[in-house]
Amino acid sequence: MSERILTEVISANPAMIRKQFPLLDQQVNGNPLIYFDNAATTQKPVQVIDAIDGYYRGYNANIHRGIHTLAEKATDAFEQTRSVVRSFMNASSMEEVIFTYGTTDSINLVAQSFGRKFLEAGDEVIISEMEHHSNIVPWQMVCAERGARLKIIPVNDAGELIMDHFDQLLSPRTKLVSIVHVSNSLGTINPVAEIIRKAHLAGARVLIDGAQAAAHLPLDVQELDCDFYAFSSHKMFGPTGVGILYGKKDILNEMPPYRGGGEMIREVTFEKTTYNDLPFKFEAGTPNIADVIGFRTALEFILEISKPLILQHERALLAHAHERLSKIEGLRIIGTAREKLGVVSFIIEDLHAFDIGMLLDAAGIAIRTGHHCTQPLMKRFGIEGTARISFSVYNTFEEIDFLTERLLKIIKIKRR
């Protein structure tokens, strides 16, 4: 199909896409479901559901150790996902693709393994004010243990990193910079290439939290030159309980395993255990086989539509939402970065986000309310939380119009 036709398939005929998501076809509180909570987790296309079902019905077996036919088949399917993930993010080898249980788990792996080995008293880790708690707490833990310090890049009123401040924070003491690629609360796309380049010049390693980016933005870890990149399957049409940690091979090889058990060893005696090679060294125990297999189908779904087209559709939705919402009196959008993606956070005068969320839910619209696991960021904006809508490929312009209509109604009734 030509690009133009494909674009039309998504934006003019979203039914084609929506049809692949059985869950979307339902009524909630008497209204057709509008799912605007995609930054929390996306829905799953039928192919993904079938892949998981097919594994359990057809070839459920433990992997890497069995010699029987089912075990071979399961191992092949599992490793096939690794291969698709490798090419999805253009890692240079399969050894650089580590399966975890999610972004949080990936970050904890780096904190516990890299952090405990390389951080020393007086060293510094730089994060930002807009990080998800998953990219704050693991660093607080390891820094406290190692006597290292956490440094914070502040955020301006538009919700962008203050890069001058970053430049000032970088020093020979900086061991690691860990930054979110796209903010889950604001939608801000951070200048990660610039951050990586500068951090490397200062001799620091860089981890990018790609939880909100991997499904949307082009991803080429070699071009980015990041040292680590973390993301979650469930935010990109795949099942829960699967995450990816990309790491450069030379660094991963220097890092000790952080969980012990089966799969990650070569030989165990009571005197000494030798570890398996990458990536297995970091994959102790039986992994989430079914969901890893399902994840491959999710990635293929994305590749089939093509990432640039998904991005184009999501940008159009974002522009439409901004246009509509900014006309609502008393509504303030939190996060107006020039480079922004997929998420609109807002507050409404005299209305608590919780009330907005509950009232929209009564109309069948699923949104997120609260601090979105970014409490320091909320504090920066002097608010308790926001109402947040976030888009995916199956959302439509009409859904945004319906949301706008409902918001106007809620405000009208409130002001009465």
Add this chain to the structure above:
Amino acid sequence: MSDKSINRIQDEIIEEFSILGNDMESIVFYIMELGDKLELLEDKFKVDSNLIKGCQSKVWLNAEVEDHKLILNADSNTDITRGLISLLVRTLSGQSLDDIIHADLYFIEKIGMNKVIGSQRSNGLTAMIKQIKLYALAYKTKLQQQT
């Protein structure tokens, strides 16, 4: 001060809500409106010791005893929770300590309030009911010790 029994008030509430039918939006808007009528809680009572932690909404609850009856004052930072509280205050405030301790609040389920707020989100409300009963029990014990 209430001279109607807890169950009589519950039945009235159920009756009022039955007019709204099954339309979730109307129900939620109605609950919000009820919150507007809740008597204001003085700021001096909005202190952490009166705070009941819900999910995303805060509830402050102040309870005093007058003539063996529990007098409740409460507020929330969200409209819907304030509306839900107003129903609890209407049902329980001014009732005797014993009646509150033994109250079976069947109206919550009958008016579909548990559906409105879901099991997780209703935790704040459940916590509030528990707290009211605890106050009633505590005051009762205290009064018994005095006599």
